[in-house]
Amino acid sequence: VAIKDLISTQGITTAGGARAYADFVPDEDDIVVERLKAAGAIILGKTNVAELGYGAVGHNPVFATTRNPWAPERTSGGSSAGSAVAVATGMAPVALGSDGGGSIRIPAALCGVVGYKASMGRVPLYPGCRDERYPGFSGWESIEHIGPLARTVADVALIMSVIAGPDPRDRLSIPCADVDWLRSPLGGIGGLRIAYTPDWGYAPVDPEVRDIAARAARVFERELGCHVEEAGPGFADPAAAFEALVALETDLVGMRRQLAADPRAYSPGLAAMVQRAWSATEFTDAIVQRKRVANAMWRLMRSHDLLLTPTVAAPAFELEIAGPATIAGQPVPPQGWTPFTYIMNLTGQPAISVPAGWTRAGLPVGLHICGPHLGDA
Numbered sequence: 001v002a003i004k005d006l007i008s009t010q011g012i013t014t015a016g017g018a019r020a021y022a023d024f025v026p027d028e029d030d031i032v033v034e035r036l037k038a039a040g041a042i043i044l045g046k047t048n049v050a051e052l053g054y055g056a057v058g059h060n061p062v063f064a065t066t067r068n069p070w071a072p073e074r075t076s077g078g079s080s081a082g083s084a085v086a087v088a089t090g091m092a093p094v095a096l097g098s099d100g101g102g103s104i105r106i107p108a109a110l111c112g113v114v115g116y117k118a119s120m121g122r123v124p125l126y127p128g129c130r131d132e133r134y135p136g137f138s139g140w141e142s143i144e145h146i147g148p149l150a151r152t153v154a155d156v157a158l159i160m161s162v163i164a165g166p167d168p169r170d171r172l173s174i175p176c177a178d179v180d181w182l183r184s185p186l187g188g189i190g191g192l193r194i195a196y197t198p199d200w201g202y203a204p205v206d207p208e209v210r211d212i213a214a215r216a217a218r219v220f221e222r223e224l225g226c227h228v229e230e231a232g233p234g235f236a237d238p239a240a241a242f243e244a245l246v247a248l249e250t251d252l253v254g255m256r257r258q259l260a261a262d263p264r265a266y267s268p269g270l271a272a273m274v275q276r277a278w279s280a281t282e283f284t285d286a287i288v289q290r291k292r293v294a295n296a297m298w299r300l301m302r303s304h305d306l307l308l309t310p311t312v313a314a315p316a317f318e319l320e321i322a323g324p325a326t327i328a329g330q331p332v333p334p335q336g337w338t339p340f341t342y343i344m345n346l347t348g349q350p351a352i353s354v355p356a357g358w359t360r361a362g363l364p365v366g367l368h369i370c371g372p373h374l375g376d377a
Helices: 031-038 081-088 105-111 153-163 207-222 239-248 252-261 268-275 280-301 343-347
Strands: 002-004 045-047 094-099 114-117 145-150 193-196 227-230 306-310 351-358 364-370
Touching: 002 081, 031 094, 031 153, 045 081, 081 094, 081 105, 081 145, 094 114, 094 153, 105 114, 105 351, 105 364, 114 153, 145 153, 153 351, 193 207, 207 227, 207 306, 207 351, 207 364, 239 280, 239 343, 252 268, 280 343
Parallel strands: 002 045, 002 094, 193 227, 193 306
Antiparallel strands: 094 145, 114 145, 114 351, 306 364, 351 364
């Protein structure tokens, strides 16, 4: 098993891709690492990340950029970049990633593997996101998840059978008695009611990605016996709200203190977010918008068993940029290529990215399959 470098490993450097933690050696394992070791797993090493997970591509100020295994001049996605590449290249059969806005599912899609974010609380986190001693590592409490990447859904389920279940160190952790992880991938899904949205109604999506995801969605109806209809939850673009929630759950005081002691502790982009004068109104508006998204989503899922979308809005792009400037001929912000995954971090719903097909240039495309509240099975 390979372990993302944001997940604590006792006695093994956990730099998180940040200069502030380049020599950090945790004094304890994260809960998931404890559980893997207890189950007999062999920890092969740590995998590269975006700086402290604040980004969806695999470059940081500490280590070399993680490259896409199918096209080394292109991005592998992120922030669990190294975990996805380790699995795709056969360096490890399975790897752990973390996901605060798509950081498991995004690189899974761009690297052609399976990546799973369970329901909020299924997999307990500590010390990651919970230990107040480490600014930068301690944020994202209500949106962060840890989960597996693998080449098959069965392998993902196997890892979930080991790492899921409550722990008193994580106040948000919940029981798993309603999920038989090893049996869940078996059997048919005929009769399920499935919603498919190619774009949420507002997001620019690359035409080739849109076509591949639509063909994958049709498989559910034509080959798997489901009823599929194009339908979406109907909310407005909540990207600004998500950005504010990330800041709200960041230890701004602690990270500002680190920057005051060492202006190079964090890269300029992350430092700018930390030092920005966020307002209480921005934070409370974000909380209200999150409620609006969650309410729209449960209303949609009340009449559907699954929701399908593309995992990301564009194929892998060139290294060393945050995202394409345009998609489908429309200008987009740097994170405009990731409109789908973070919604499930706002709501806490389970979601998986599975390989859906290939572009004409030979780049993988992922299908994003989302379940209802606690619908992991």
